Amino acid sequence: MKLSVWTYEGPPHVGAMRVATGMTGLHYVLHAPQGDTYADLLFTMIERRNHRPPVTYTTFQARDLGSDTAELFQQTCRDAYDRFKPQAMIVGASCTAELIQDDPGGLAETMGLPIPVIPLELPSYQRKENWGASETLFQLVRHLAKPCTPNEGLTCNILGATALGFRHRDDVAEVTKLLAGLGIGVNVAAPLGASPSDLTRLAAADFNVMLYPEIAEPACRWLEREFGQKYTRTVPMGVGATRDFVAEVAEITGMDPGTRADESGLRLPWWSASVDSTYLTGKRIFVYGDGSHAVAAARVARDEMGFEVVGLGCYNREFARDVRTAAKDYGVEPLITDDYLEVETAIAAAQPELILGTQMERHIGKRLGIPCAVISAPVHVQDFPARYSPVMGHEGANVLFDTWVHPLVMGLEEHLLHMFREDFEFHDAAGPSHLGGHGAQAEAQPTADAAGSMPGGDAAPSSDDIPWEQEAERELRKIPFFVRGKARRNTESFAEAKGLSRISLDTLYEAKAHYAR
Amino acid sequence: MNDLTPIVGGCADTPVLKQRGQREVFCGLTGIVWLHRKMQDAFFLVVGSRTCAHLLQSAAGVMIFAEPRFGTAIMEEVDLAGLADANEELDREVARLLARRPDIKQLFLVGSCPSEVIKLDLSRAAERLTDQHGPQVQVVNYSGSGIETTFTQGEDACLAALVPTLERTEAPQLMMVGSLPDVVEDQFVRLFAEMGVTLATLPARTRAAAPKVGPNTKVLLAQPFLGETLEALQRTGAEHIAAPFPFGAEGTATWLRTAAAAMGVDPALVEDVIRAPKARAEAAVARVAETLRDKSIFFFPDSQLEIPLARFLVTECGMTAVEVGTPYLHKGLVGGELALIPEGAVISEGQDVDLQLDRARAARADLTVCGLGLANPLEAEGLSTKWAIELVFSPIHGFEQAADLAELFARPLRRRAMIRAMHSAVAP
Numbered sequence: 001m002k003l004s005v006w007t008y009e010g011p012p013h014v015g016a017m018r019v020a021t022g023m024t025g026l027h028y029v030l031h032a033p034q035g036d037t038y039a040d041l042l043f044t045m046i047e048r049r050n051h052r053p054p055v056t057y058t059t060f061q062a063r064d065l066g067s068d069t070a071e072l073f074q075q076t077c078r079d080a081y082d083r084f085k086p087q088a089m090i091v092g093a094s095c096t097a098e099l100i101q102d103d104p105g106g107l108a109e110t111m112g113l114p115i116p117v118i119p120l121e122l123p124s125y126q127r128k129e130n131w132g133a134s135e136t137l138f139q140l141v142r143h144l145a146k147p148c149t150p151n152e153g154l155t156c157n158i159l160g161a162t163a164l165g166f167r168h169r170d171d172v173a174e175v176t177k178l179l180a181g182l183g184i185g186v187n188v189a190a191p192l193g194a195s196p197s198d199l200t201r202l203a204a205a206d207f208n209v210m211l212y213p214e215i216a217e218p219a220c221r222w223l224e225r226e227f228g229q230k231y232t233r234t235v236p237m238g239v240g241a242t243r244d245f246v247a248e249v250a251e252i253t254g255m256d257p258g259t260r261a262d263e264s265g266l267r268l269p270w271w272s273a274s275v276d277s278t279y280l281t282g283k284r285i286f287v288y289g290d291g292s293h294a295v296a297a298a299r300v301a302r303d304e305m306g307f308e309v310v311g312l313g314c315y316n317r318e319f320a321r322d323v324r325t326a327a328k329d330y331g332v333e334p335l336i337t338d339d340y341l342e343v344e345t346a347i348a349a350a351q352p353e354l355i356l357g358t359q360m361e362r363h364i365g366k367r368l369g370i371p372c373a374v375i376s377a378p379v380h381v382q383d384f385p386a387r388y389s390p391v392m393g394h395e396g397a398n399v400l401f402d403t404w405v406h407p408l409v410m411g412l413e414e415h416l417l418h419m420f421r422e423d424f425e426f427h428d429a430a431g432p433s434h435l436g437g438h439g440a441q442a443e444a445q446p447t448a449d450a451a452g453s454m455p456g457g458d459a460a461p462s463s464d465d466i467p468w469e470q471e472a473e474r475e476l477r478k479i480p481f482f483v484r485g486k487a488r489r490n491t492e493s494f495a496e497a498k499g500l501s502r503i504s505l506d507t508l509y510e511a512k513a514h515y516a517r
Numbered sequence: 518m519n520d521l522t523p524i525v526g527g528c529a530d531t532p533v534l535k536q537r538g539q540r541e542v543f544c545g546l547t548g549i550v551w552l553h554r555k556m557q558d559a560f561f562l563v564v565g566s567r568t569c570a571h572l573l574q575s576a577a578g579v580m581i582f583a584e585p586r587f588g589t590a591i592m593e594e595v596d597l598a599g600l601a602d603a604n605e606e607l608d609r610e611v612a613r614l615l616a617r618r619p620d621i622k623q624l625f626l627v628g629s630c631p632s633e634v635i636k637l638d639l640s641r642a643a644e645r646l647t648d649q650h651g652p653q654v655q656v657v658n659y660s661g662s663g664i665e666t667t668f669t670q671g672e673d674a675c676l677a678a679l680v681p682t683l684e685r686t687e688a689p690q691l692m693m694v695g696s697l698p699d700v701v702e703d704q705f706v707r708l709f710a711e712m713g714v715t716l717a718t719l720p721a722r723t724r725a726a727a728p729k730v731g732p733n734t735k736v737l738l739a740q741p742f743l744g745e746t747l748e749a750l751q752r753t754g755a756e757h758i759a760a761p762f763p764f765g766a767e768g769t770a771t772w773l774r775t776a777a778a779a780m781g782v783d784p785a786l787v788e789d790v791i792r793a794p795k796a797r798a799e800a801a802v803a804r805v806a807e808t809l810r811d812k813s814i815f816f817f818p819d820s821q822l823e824i825p826l827a828r829f830l831v832t833e834c835g836m837t838a839v840e841v842g843t844p845y846l847h848k849g850l851v852g853g854e855l856a857l858i859p860e861g862a863v864i865s866e867g868q869d870v871d872l873q874l875d876r877a878r879a880a881r882a883d884l885t886v887c888g889l890g891l892a893n894p895l896e897a898e899g900l901s902t903k904w905a906i907e908l909v910f911s912p913i914h915g916f917e918q919a920a921d922l923a924e925l926f927a928r929p930l931r932r933r934a935m936i937r938a939m940h941s942a943v944a945p
Contacts, residue, residue, distance in 0.1 A: 001564075001590040001591060001592055001593065001596055001603070001606040001607060001609075001610050002590070002591050002593065002610075003562075003588050003589070003590050003591075003610050003613070003614060004570050004588060004589050004590075004591050005570075005574075005581060005585065005587070005588045005589075006574060006581055006582075007567060007570045007571055007574060007591075009567075010567065010568070010571040011566065011567045011568040011571060013568075014568075014571065033544070033630045033662070033663040033664045034540050034542060034544055034663040034664065034667060035542065035543055035544025035545075035546070035572065035630070035662075035663030035667075036544075036568065036572075036663065037539070037540070037541045037542065037890055038543055038544075038547075038571075038572045038575055038576065038890075039571075039575075040541065040889075040890030041575065041888070041889035041890045042575060044889060044890050044891075044892065044893045044894060045889050045893065048893060049893065049894070050893055050894060050896075050897035051894050051897065052890065052891065052894045056539055056871075057539050057540075058539070059538065059539050059540045060664065061663075061664050061665070062633070062662075062664040062665045064664075065634070065664070076538075076539070079538075079871070083871055094568060095566035095567070095568045095630075095631055096566070096568075096630035096631050096634055096663075096664070099597070099631060099634045099635060100634060123594075124566060124567065124568070125566065125592060125593055125594045125596075125597060126593075126594050128567065360582075363579075363582040366582075
């Protein structure tokens with residue numbers, strides 16, 4: 001048993017729901033007790049879907065336990081077929097039904113429904129949501145894809161986008177546009193937007209784009225084995241990765257190796273080179289999310305934004321190896337955990353200036369007073385935006401630049417804060433104008449001086465710390481609030497390393513010199 | 518004209534439509550989300566699966582980030598192998614939790630579908646853990662599983678499990694049962710105090726403040742979903758005061774009058790105490806009810822609040838009930854209010870959601886009350902909806918909240934009217 005409050009991933013049957021809900025003409029019959037329908041609202045509320053997920057639950061109750069539940073399952077399948085007339089059905093058990101061992105696959109098979117019925121084995125007590133989605137896509141592809149005549153012209157399949165995927169809707173559109181620019185058409189994009197009959201035509205494409213490895217990898221491997229379709233390994237997130245992706249596509253399809261996409265809409269490189277971005281140099285960034293998004297984000301952070309990556313991790317163990325390899329490249333300890341408390345500890349220790357993470361890291365950032373931008377699921381409703389906002393391809397790179405820089409203090413503003421740090425408007429507790437809540441900080445200031453601690457990112461000294469002399473404490477206050485926590489910490493560890501009993505003004509500046517980059 | 522004397526029959530004798538099939542409802546675990554706010558030194562530990570943890574996360578929204586006093590001991594493959602192991606694992610997790618949270622005085626071990634199906638004996642575990650961690654911590658067990666409980670029944674199961682832990686008293690007293698937002702509870706405590714009655718409440722805000730119970734206790738339910746708790750209290754000799762639930766000006770007045778009469782308060786004093794707040798509530802409700810008058814309403818089952826709420830909307834806001842669905846119909850508790858809903862409404866218990874959706878689409882009521890899984894899909898079909906879960910989390914009982922309650926139903930209608938032009942131009 002493991003005590004948990006927050007979980008980064010749901011159970012595997014939620015992964016299967018993400019595949020079913022992304023598709024059309026597919027229905028999922030889920031052997032599950034009353035209450036498991038809670039997952040419907042992830043789709044209708046967070047993703048704001050205008051229809052119910054195509055899932056029928058058996059809703060067994062305590063009084064049904066016994067032989068009755070198998071009959072209930074079959075009746076539910078029949079009713080679901082009659083009502084929804086799907087092209088294909090997937091059937092499976094949720095965690096509780098897994099324990100009563102009714103074998104949905106076997107039960108459905110004996111019913112002789114006139115459509116393909118695909119059984120899913122999703123071990124709820126070992127695996128999680130992403131695995132459930134990838135297994136479901138794999139089983140659908142394995143059961144439905146058939147040999148077929150190749151399309152005319154170059155085409156590919158785009159695989160892995162699902163319902164409830166972080167920016168999947170717009171990523172598919174952006175990558176489709178990118179490929180069209182190279183003269184490559186899309187045969188099938190799946191699961192999002194595809195029907196079971198679309199899946200039967202997968203083999204007509206020349207190759208596969210593995211857009212989200214977490215979900216598409218087993219399906220891509222099977223298609224390669226079965227139909228000889230090669231698949232891309234690069235996730236085209238960021239400028240460099242998008243160029244690598246284009247090169248990989250050129251290699252797979254036998255195009256001229258010098259093939260480049262039209263980059264006229266790409267603004268990240270110039271934005272990042274322009275002088276206002278100079279202050280971004282070496283900003284310390286902590287990156288955490290699903291393996292693929294975290295690794296891709298770290299590359300953009302260091303090589304395209306000029307940040308320093310001070311932490312890198314993921315919650316899905318299936319991608320631990322990729323994250324470990326990348327972490328070595330950045331010279332940081334990889335963090336492979338699904339325990340948010342461990343993530344919080346690691347972030348607090350690293351004291352980054354920006355966190356790139358999930359919804360949970362946003363809240364960790366809020367608690368620690370560190371700005372954060374979201375790069376990966378799980379996400380809340382605001383990260384299913386109405387506006388076009390991919391994270392892949394050229395527009396995706398533009399989106400990343402804006403999204404990550406926004407929570408940081410802009411260069412000119414940072415300059416002003418330095419220049420006028422004693423000024424009543426720009427005093428260091430006022431905070432940047434676009435980060436809400438600085439009114440509350442201003443109110444708290446008078447007492448903060450007395451208490452010797454500041455809200456909003458200033459790490460208060462704890463009782464066993466080395467005491468600060470008043471003069472040093474006053475000088476520390478003159479440092480802008482968003483780096484003051486780090487300055488305090490650095491000075492204290494410096495003093496501790498030197499065996500000092502008090503921190504003086506000199507200690508502060510000696511530590512500053514010691515840690516100077 | 519607005520008093521709650523039953524019109525002849527109403528829906529009291531209407532045959533109840535009972536269906537079973539897929540139920541689009543929450544399980545009892547969801548009750549934890551509001552119960553833990555009420556009981557300030559309690560921790561709710563669900564013994565369940567990743568699905569249970571995910572459900573709580575989805576239901577708790579941003580609350581999950583505020584160091585909530587609940588969590589899930591997620592069972593893993595190894596726990597399913599042998600029962601002895603599971604108990605040891607549970608003891609270890611509980612010890613770790615209590616060491617980290619010394620402020621916890623009550624620990625609820627909450628059963629789930631998986632723990633019920635593998636027959637993990639949580640009541641024995643609760644006894645064992647009380648021996649280990651008592652008297653500082655009291656460990657109580659109840660089930661919030663979906664196979665046994667629907668949504669608010671989780672609170673019923675929790676409070677019923679608390680009853681045997683309460684000390685006995687022979688003293689005459691009035692006990693209000695059901696967790697209400699503090700602001701509402703305080704209003705009721707004040708009103709009864711003005712009538713000279715001290716109000717005991719279950720649940721109490723802390724374990725130290727737990728009420729006593731006994732044969733001279735009179736029980737006034739604040740919520741309609743507390744049948745099991747009421748029975749547990751009655752087993753100690755306590756007596757039930759049957760009253761309509763305190764929704765709306767008239768509903769609240771009748772509830773207070775009935776309780777006061779049972780406690781022997783002079784009726785003239787009662788009228789003095791409620792005159793001003795009742796008049797205030799009536800005036801405020803009347804303003805909001807303009808939007809609701811002569812509109813029809815359809816309730817999907819959710820919380821068991823449906824019948825009292827329908828009564829309020831029909832008798833005080835001038836709405837017409839098309840169908841009133843409830844997960845469980847406890848006639849002993851809401852039968853009186855059924856009689857106040859004019860004949861013609863379908864009263865349904867339980868659910869086959871696809872069949873009920875067919876009825877809702879055919880009825881095309883002006884307002885459809887349903888869960889979040891159904892609301893947007895129905896809006897996309899052109900129906901106005903009110904999502905039901907808000908009715909459980911918002912302060913809606915009593916005089917001062919009566920207009921807020923009406924407003925929860927009026928707002929979606931006003932909104933649709935405001936954006937109608939745009940709405941019809943955009944196909945969903």
